Amino acid sequence: MKTARFLCLCLLLIPVPASGQATTVMTFDRGNDFLAACEHPKDELTNYACTYYVFGVADGIDFTSGREKPVYCLDPHATMTQERSIVIRFMQAHPDRTHLATAALISDALRDAFPCHPAQ
Numbered sequence: 001m002k003t004a005r006f007l008c009l010c011l012l013l014i015p016v017p018a019s020g021q022a023t024t025v026m027t028f029d030r031g032n033d034f035l036a037a038c039e040h041p042k043d044e045l046t047n048y049a050c051t052y053y054v055f056g057v058a059d060g061i062d063f064t065s066g067r068e069k070p071v072y073c074l075d076p077h078a079t080m081t082q083e084r085s086i087v088i089r090f091m092q093a094h095p096d097r098t099h100l101a102t103a104a105l106i107s108d109a110l111r112d113a114f115p116c117h118p119a120q
Contacts, residue, residue, distance in 0.1 A: 028053050031098035031105045035091045038084070054084045057106045071107055073116040086113045 026049055028034040038050035058074070065071045074083075090109030091098050097105060 028102045031091050031100055031102050034102045034105075035088065035098055039088055039092070051080050051084045053102075054087050054106055055080045057103045058083060058110060060103075061107055061110070070116055072111040072114040074110065074114050078114070083110065086110065 026037055026046065028037070028050075034050070034053070037046055038053075041047040041050060061071050062074075087106050087109045090112065091105055094105075097108075
């Protein structure tokens with residue numbers, strides 16, 4: 001399942017030129033880049049790219065952190081769209097940090113929203 005999600009993310013990030021239009025490449029290296037593109041996406045492709053970027057980073061964090069010491073404990077009922085909204089709200093609330101790497105901000109946002117409790 002995670003492999004399929006990752007492949008979907010990769011496909012969304014491949015630039016596809018429309019007839020007569022220049023190719024645009026989206027990069028989300030820094031929170032400022034992510035927020036500029038994702039706060040009010042200009043089209044459906046951007047909307048999906050933003051959502052799947054958060055989802056891919058979250059999966060990567062989950063995969064690398066291990067079960068013994070998770071970074072966050074995601075609610076099993078949370079949707080990808082909710083995760084993206086949480087990240088955007090976090091960046092809006094912390095404009096002094098949006099110059100940092102987007103992946104780090106995603107991690108912080110999800111950790112704040114879905115903290116692990118001692119029993120988890």
